[in-house]
Amino acid sequence: xxxxxxxxxxxxxxxxxxxxxxxxxxxxxxxxxxxxxxxxxxxxxxxxxxxxxxxxxxxxxxxxxxxxxxxxxxxxxxxxxxxxxxxxxxxxxxxxxxxxxxxxxxxxxxxxxxxxxxxxxxxxxxxxxxxxxxxxxxxxxxxxxxxxxxxxxxxxxxxxxxxxxxxxxxxxxxxxxxxxxxxxxxxxxxxxxxxxxxxxxxxxxxxxxxxxxxxxxxxxxxxxxxxxxxxxxxxxxxxxxxxxxxxxxxxxxxxxxxxxxxxxxxxxxxxxxxxxxxxxxxxxxxxxxxxxxxxxxxxxxxxxxxxxxxxxxxxxxxxxxxxxxxxxxxxxxxxxx
Amino acid sequence: xxxxxxxxxxxxxxxxxxxxxxxxxxxxxxxxxxxxxxxxxxxxxxxxxxxxxxxxxxxxxxxxxxxxxxxxxxxxxxxxxxxxxxxxxxxxxxxxxxxxxxxxxxxxxxxxxxxxxxxxxxxxxxxxxxxxxxxxxxxxxxxxxxxxxxxxxxxxxxxxxxxxxxxxxxxxxxxxxxxxxxxxxxxxxxxxxxxxxxxxxxxxxxxxxxxxxxxxxxxxxxxxxxxxxxxxxxxxxxxxxxxxxxxxxxxxxxxxxxxxxxxxxxxxxxxxxxxxxxxxxxxxxxxxxxxxxxxxxxxxxxxxxxxxxxxxxxxxxxxxxxxxxxxxxxxxxxxxx
Numbered sequence: 001x002x003x004x005x006x007x008x009x010x011x012x013x014x015x016x017x018x019x020x021x022x023x024x025x026x027x028x029x030x031x032x033x034x035x036x037x038x039x040x041x042x043x044x045x046x047x048x049x050x051x052x053x054x055x056x057x058x059x060x061x062x063x064x065x066x067x068x069x070x071x072x073x074x075x076x077x078x079x080x081x082x083x084x085x086x087x088x089x090x091x092x093x094x095x096x097x098x099x100x101x102x103x104x105x106x107x108x109x110x111x112x113x114x115x116x117x118x119x120x121x122x123x124x125x126x127x128x129x130x131x132x133x134x135x136x137x138x139x140x141x142x143x144x145x146x147x148x149x150x151x152x153x154x155x156x157x158x159x160x161x162x163x164x165x166x167x168x169x170x171x172x173x174x175x176x177x178x179x180x181x182x183x184x185x186x187x188x189x190x191x192x193x194x195x196x197x198x199x200x201x202x203x204x205x206x207x208x209x210x211x212x213x214x215x216x217x218x219x220x221x222x223x224x225x226x227x228x229x230x231x232x233x234x235x236x237x238x239x240x241x242x243x244x245x246x247x248x249x250x251x252x253x254x255x256x257x258x259x260x261x262x263x264x265x266x267x268x269x270x271x272x273x274x275x276x277x278x279x280x281x282x283x284x285x286x287x288x289x290x291x292x293x294x295x296x297x298x299x300x301x302x303x304x305x306x307x308x309x310x311x312x313x314x315x316x317x318x319x320x321x322x323x324x325x326x327x328x329x330x331x332x333x334x335x336x337x
Numbered sequence: 338x339x340x341x342x343x344x345x346x347x348x349x350x351x352x353x354x355x356x357x358x359x360x361x362x363x364x365x366x367x368x369x370x371x372x373x374x375x376x377x378x379x380x381x382x383x384x385x386x387x388x389x390x391x392x393x394x395x396x397x398x399x400x401x402x403x404x405x406x407x408x409x410x411x412x413x414x415x416x417x418x419x420x421x422x423x424x425x426x427x428x429x430x431x432x433x434x435x436x437x438x439x440x441x442x443x444x445x446x447x448x449x450x451x452x453x454x455x456x457x458x459x460x461x462x463x464x465x466x467x468x469x470x471x472x473x474x475x476x477x478x479x480x481x482x483x484x485x486x487x488x489x490x491x492x493x494x495x496x497x498x499x500x501x502x503x504x505x506x507x508x509x510x511x512x513x514x515x516x517x518x519x520x521x522x523x524x525x526x527x528x529x530x531x532x533x534x535x536x537x538x539x540x541x542x543x544x545x546x547x548x549x550x551x552x553x554x555x556x557x558x559x560x561x562x563x564x565x566x567x568x569x570x571x572x573x574x575x576x577x578x579x580x581x582x583x584x585x586x587x588x589x590x591x592x593x594x595x596x597x598x599x600x601x602x603x604x605x606x607x608x609x610x611x612x613x614x615x616x617x618x619x620x621x622x623x624x625x626x627x628x629x630x631x632x633x634x635x636x637x638x639x640x641x642x643x644x645x646x647x648x649x650x651x652x653x654x655x656x657x658x659x660x661x662x663x664x665x666x667x668x669x670x671x672x673x674x
Contacts, residue, residue, distance in 0.1 A: 176610045182605060189524050265602060269517065271514055
């Protein structure tokens with residue numbers, strides 16, 4: 001093998017150091033938006049990119065959009081493609097992390113057994129990891145958000161529906177069939193006892209999720225009771241409750257009592273001291289405050305702390321960056337052994 | 338140091354082998370009985386001993402009874418005291434396993450911050466470990482009972498009250514404040530929503546626990562409705578339900594529906610595939626069968642398997658033996674390093 005002459009124009013790098021100086025991509029795949037971030041090996045975000053995904057159901061199209069977004073971020077930052085070390089993506093469904101397969105998403109996206117990790121690795125030529133999006137958010141809050149340094153906590157994502165990311169002994173607990181934390185079907189006093197049809201909101205979700213809150217508002221709405229339209233969103237209804245509208249207060253009271261019961265139950269079972277409320281509905285201050293009040297009325301045995309997400313809409317993306325950093329590190333370790 | 342001459346009458350043993358050939362003690366401390374077992378290093382029980390503990394509240398008296406029982410088992414088996422390697426004891430309360438302290442038992446025993454491990458080590462001169470009795474039972478079922486080889490499962494002890502031992506990723510999950518699995522206060526449809534006073538049965542316990550089942554029977558009892566006395570026990574009531582008595586069937590139906598909801602909730606949160614029913618009330622075949630029927634009516638998403646405890650009343654003791662074996666091994670390892 002020919003010895004390369006030393007050239008002062010090409011900086012000589014230790015190969016390990018070159019890997020250290022690379023970049024990773026975090027991806028948050030949702031039914032409404034695809035959001036990407038490019039981060040350095042310390043996790044600092046140097047570029048973001050997003051696009052709408054409404055009506056996009058084909059996984060191949062989603063992966064092509066991820067490629068397009070990465071290309072745009074690389075151009076914007078002048079980072080060479082060869083510096084990319086890994087990608088991690090959160091997907092809105094039950095995800096087999098070991099095999100890299102999205103087992104099932106909601107009926108809206110309709111994914112079944114999509115080998116997303118293999119698709120990403122084939123399209124991008126870098127190691128990929130995937131996980132459920134709520135788990136990604138919990139990892140984000142644990143690393144850089146409201147739950148730093150907490151061994152056991154639960155991240156509750158409340159948007160259209162409700163899901164939990166459970167961190168026990170410092171790691172995500174995913175369960176036997178990857179569905180731990182799928183709490184939309186929880187039964188607490190006040191929820192329906194009737195078995196719920198497939199594709200319909202679960203018993204808890206029907207009262208605490210954004211769609212359920214809207215449905216309750218609509219079923220009780222009358223022109224005389226409120227100036228807010230029948231088509232109001234959950235956050236508009238909660239804003240209206242803060243303005244002392246009785247109908248909105250009643251919907252908030254039902255949602256927060258039911259949410260408090262769910263938190264109380266999870267807290268009894270897992271004895272975890274912290275719940276982080278995330279998602280568009282979950283982060284509304286009226287919901288957090290009213291839920292705290294219900295919990296405070298119960299036994300002092302179980303008084304978990306409730307805090308809003310510190311990362312907000314970036315929780316999933318932040319978690320994905322953390323997982324991408326770990327993925328880059330583990331592949332580095334693997335290739336060394 | 339003088340070299341001992343070889344004597345053919347005293348078999349020479351490798352010190353590690355001598356340790357291997359020792360014995361351990363498992364103890365199950367309850368409000369009604371104290372049960373002990375002496376086992377060899379393969380876990381085979383060679384002697385058992387038990388005594389009543391009704392009205393005995395003083396931890397020093399309980400430890401003296403443990404000493405007495407061990408002495409009796411040693412005499413019976415001609416095992417020398419010097420062959421004892423470790424003891425592990427299950428206690429009926431919240432237990433700090435790291436510090437070896439029973440933080441709190443029910444009001445009946447009334448223990449608060451009892452350093453049981455230190456008491457046992459001082460009295461017996463061997464390493465001791467302690468844990469909550471339901472956790473011990475779960476460890477027993479995992480090692481030698483109905484849950485062998487299962488990574489994630491929940492042991493439900495239903496006697497006077499109800500408690501859960503949670504095994505996740507093959508290990509007991511104890512929670513931030515050692516109270517994981519204290520599910521007597523769970524809220525499900527049909528339980529009271531009123532906060533429960535300290536010392537009273539929890540919302541779930543009041544319907545599913547033995548005392549709660551008796552209370553429900555008593556509140557509905559009339560001489561015309563049943564030949565069974567008003568003072569019947571939970572298992573007598575369940576036997577009576579199997580004989581098609583409508584009043585007993587109604588009490589069974591309420592208990593099993595409520596238990597099924599609790600199992601359904603835990604299963605959603607933890608996605609664990611197996612529940613082992615133990616305890617005098619929990620092992621009644623009528624309760625298991627009726628609870629399975631309620632679960633079968635719900636979504637196929639969550640269909641955990643329900644099985645009765647394989648170890649029955651020995652579950653706690655078997656788990657204590659397993660923990661005592663681990664304690665002996667870990668002290669052996671520690672003393673080597």
